[in-house]
Amino acid sequence: MQVVPRRAFLLPILAITLAAAPLTLASGQSDPIGERQAVMKRMDEQAELAVAMAKGRTAFDAESAAGIFKALREGGSGFTALFPAGSESGKTKATSAVWTDRPGFEAANAAFLKALTDADVSTPKTFGAAFTGVMRECRACHQGFKSR
Helix, strand or coil, X not given: XXXXXXXXXXXXXXXXXXXXXXXXXXXXXXXXXXXXHHHHHHHHHHHHHHHHHHCCCCCCCHHHHHHHHHHHHHHHCCHHHHCCCCCCCCCCCECCHHHHCHHHHHHHHHHHHHHHHCCCCXXXXXXXXXXXXXXXXXXXXXHHHECC
């Protein structure tokens, strides 16, 4: 009887699992419109916190400011994947440009993420300036890819 190393069994299982992962992720997106609306709702909540801090309605706190920017980055990361083909109809405010100008949509999301990543939020002044830049990128994306 020949002994087969345990590794020989694990490699095919790993290969099958990795090959099936994209199918699992795609099929897990049963409601991409609902998922992207939930992400946007969480991002809106963070933006409201940032506005309150930037306008002085809430005391500035560098740790909270960093947390807001982190949450916004997490929301924006992978956001474009929530717009797969076939999710352009239904209760959505996304314009057809999301699908017809995919490079532009992805570039707008990348600019938003860059504004968040490059931000200095260590002082009230730098936080305000960084948040202004982030909101500029939000508006740019919404102007081109969201209907009113």
